[in-house]
Amino acid sequence: MQEFDARLKKLALEAQQHPPKSRNRQKVLSQLVTEIQSARNLVRPFRGTFRHHYREIYEEAKHRLFCHICEKIEQYDPKREVMQWVNFLLRKRFFVEACREKFPQYRVKAKTQEETKWVNLDALEEGQLSLMMPQETPSLSEEILQCLEEDPEGLFKQTYTIKPEASFYAIAQRRLNGYRWNEISAEFDLPVSTLSSFYLRAQTKFASKFQEYLSS
Missing domain, CATH: 1.10.1740 (Rna Polymerase Sigma Factor; Chain: A)
Structure with missing residues (x-):
């Protein structure tokens, strides 16, 4: 890669x-x-x-x-x-x-955990579909991706699962680029549950760093 x-x-x-x-x-x-x-x-x-x-x-x-x-x-x-x-x-x-x-009048069927909703195409532009379909879209914003790239201390690459190549940096990049969990799982040969739980823990761990970056 x-x-x-x-x-x-x-x-x-x-x-x-x-x-x-x-x-x-x-x-x-x-x-x-x-x-x-x-x-x-x-x-x-x-x-x-x-x-x-x-x-x-x-x-x-x-x-x-x-x-x-x-x-x-x-x-x-x-x-x-x-x-x-x-x-x-x-x-x-x-x-x-x-x-x-x-399809200017097309309506999208977006499924949440609780129900299925119909939304118009404005939802795509306004990011509402990202909230409705978290499995289809990354949770990190473009600004946070920039934060990941800069990372002067290398913390995001040093924080990894049981495999160094499956770091928070690598997983976050793939999520932002639209990879599904099963695709990331196949690439790193690790269970989806291991990767997703690690990813959520790491986001919590680095939340203060992201906030500091976005407010600077």
Whole structure:
């Protein structure tokens, strides 16, 4: 994964060095988009909510995303991993835009622990669906992800389950990028119960650090 992230970052930075619309930039951007399309951790936002239209919406959202990358590669900040930037845009912006354009009156069936509710597409934009479907969306905000990235003391990577690679940092990243618990479980070969309980304990442990970061 680290090798893949490094390759994407190299392509993104190289594309930024070439003049807009130049042949060299277009060539590098084409390579970058191809790599992103093949990425295993390319997020699929709100899976299970648009049963008959999800594929159409998702493909339109990806198209918008890739056009944006090619037109606005200067907006990529090398302090972040490329897939973090890409997944944030796909989930928070382009998936919502695709929904609104194709199905402006569509209503989403969102299941909570207590009941099933119908919400309109405003819920996607306002984040209400995140509250209704915690299993589909990460619990950490984009600001907290930035806090995870900066982490000068390395506490988030040093805090881990029985496996160093399954650290709070690694798990939080995957949750923010839309991974399900069973996918994270398969990757680290650890039970879902072990990972999820560790994740909740770590969030409580670091709550004061997150609050300090967000208030600074």
